Amino acid sequence: MGAGEFDLIARIRARAGTRDDIVLGIGDDAALLAPPPDRQLVVTADTLNIGVHFPESTSPADIGWKALAVNLSDLAAMGAEPAWCTLSLSLPQSDPTWIDAFLDGFLALAARHGIALVGGDTTRGPLSVSVTAMGLVAPGRALRRDGARVGDDVWITGTIGDAAGGLAHLERLSSPLLRGRLDRPTPRVDAGRALVGIATACVDVSDGLLADLGHICGRSGVGAQVDVDTLPASDALRTSFDDVHRLALQASGGDDYELCFTAPTEGRQRILALASQLDLPMTRIGRIVEGETVQALRRDGQPWQPVRRGYDHFDSV
Ligand code: ADP
Numbered sequence: 001m002g003a004g005e006f007d008l009i010a011r012i013r014a015r016a017g018t019r020d021d022i023v024l025g026i027g028d029d030a031a032l033l034a035p036p037p038d039r040q041l042v043v044t045a046d047t048l049n050i051g052v053h054f055p056e057s058t059s060p061a062d063i064g065w066k067a068l069a070v071n072l073s074d075l076a077a078m079g080a081e082p083a084w085c086t087l088s089l090s091l092p093q094s095d096p097t098w099i100d101a102f103l104d105g106f107l108a109l110a111a112r113h114g115i116a117l118v119g120g121d122t123t124r125g126p127l128s129v130s131v132t133a134m135g136l137v138a139p140g141r142a143l144r145r146d147g148a149r150v151g152d153d154v155w156i157t158g159t160i161g162d163a164a165g166g167l168a169h170l171e172r173l174s175s176p177l178l179r180g181r182l183d184r185p186t187p188r189v190d191a192g193r194a195l196v197g198i199a200t201a202c203v204d205v206s207d208g209l210l211a212d213l214g215h216i217c218g219r220s221g222v223g224a225q226v227d228v229d230t231l232p233a234s235d236a237l238r239t240s241f242d243d244v245h246r247l248a249l250q251a252s253g254g255d256d257y258e259l260c261f262t263a264p265t266e267g268r269q270r271i272l273a274l275a276s277q278l279d280l281p282m283t284r285i286g287r288i289v290e291g292e293t294v295q296a297l298r299r300d301g302q303p304w305q306p307v308r309r310g311y312d313h314f315d316s317v
C-alpha cells in the first residue's frame with residue numbers, strides 16, 4: 001500500500017494489547033506465541049465485506065467491533081478461552097482517521113476478552129476485514145457440533161431475531177436496540193466456556209437459527225424439533241414487527257451471535273442456574289429427535305413453514 005501502509009501498521013502496533021504468552025507480536029515477519037502445553041489450540045477465521053456483512057452506513061468503530069465479535073463468537077461456540085488474533089485489512093485508501101476509529105471498536109472488545117492482536121496484513125482494495133482468532137481449550141473438552149443425542153433439549157442464549165430486525169428496518173428509523181444488535185453483537189464467550197461439560201453440542205447463530213441448528217443435526221446424525229412459539233424475543237422486536245414477521249426473523253434471520261446448544265434433560269437446573277449467574281437468559285426451545293431434519297412447530301404441534309431458511313451467500317449465484 002506504499003508509504004501509508006507502514007504508518008497504518010505503526011498506529012495499529014502502538015495500540016495492540018499484549019499478553020505474557022506472546023514471545024513476539026506485531027513487527028516481525030510473523031508472531032511467536034507460547035501456548036500452554038496442556039491446552040488445545042482453537043483457530044477460526046471470518047471475513048466481513050462491505051455491503052455483504054455490514055451495511056455501507058456502518059461506522060468504522062462498529063465495523064471494528066463486529067469483525068472481532070463474529071470471530072469471538074466462533075471461539076465461544078467451541079467453549080474456548082480467547083487468546084490471540086490477527087487482522088487482515090483491505091482498505092480503499094490509507095486513512096489514519098478511519099483506522100483510529102476502527103481500532104476504537106476492535107480494541108474495546110479485544111480488551112474485554114483479553115485477546116491480543118499479534119499480526120495481520122494491510123493492503124489496498126475494496127473495504128474488507130478478515131480476522132483470525134485463536135483460543136485455548138482443555139484437551140477433548142471443546143464444544144463441537146457432533147455431540148447432540150436423541151432426547152437432548154435444544155437451548156438458545158439471549159434473544160434472537162434482533163439483528164435481522166435491525167437489518168429489515170435499515171431504511172427506516174429502526175429501534176436503537178435492534179440496530180445495536182446488528183452493529184455490535186455480543187459474543188457469548190463466558191457462556192460458551194461455562195457450557196463445557198454441560199452442553200453436548202453447540203453452534204453460534206450467524207446464518208439463522210434453523211439453519212445453524214441444522215448444522216448440529218447434520219454433524220450429529222439427528223433431527224430436531226423447534227417450538228417456534230417459545231423463541232425468546234426482545235420487547236423491541238415484539239413492538240417493531242407483527243407476529244408473523246417476528247417469527248420469520250427469529251427462526252431464519254442471522255447475525256444474532258447467540259449460542260444454540262443441546263444438553264441432556266438432567267442438565268436443566270444447572271443451565272438455569274448458570275443463566276442467572278451470568279445474567280443471560282437461556283431458553284429451552286425444542287428437542288433432539290431421530291431423523292435428519294429440523295422441524296419448526298407451532299404451539300398446537302402443527303408445522304410452521306419458515307419464509308426463508310437462513311442466509312446463504314451463494315443462494316442467487
Ligand atoms: P510482511 O511484508 O513480511 O508480510 P508486513 O509489512 O505486511 O510484513 O507487516 C509488518 C508487520 O505488521 C507484521 O508483523 C504484520 O503481522 C503486522 N501487520 C501488518 N498489517 C497488520 C494489521 N492490519 N494488523 C495487525 N498487524 C499487522
Ligand code: MG
Pocket residue numbers: 120121122
Ligand atoms: Mg504483508
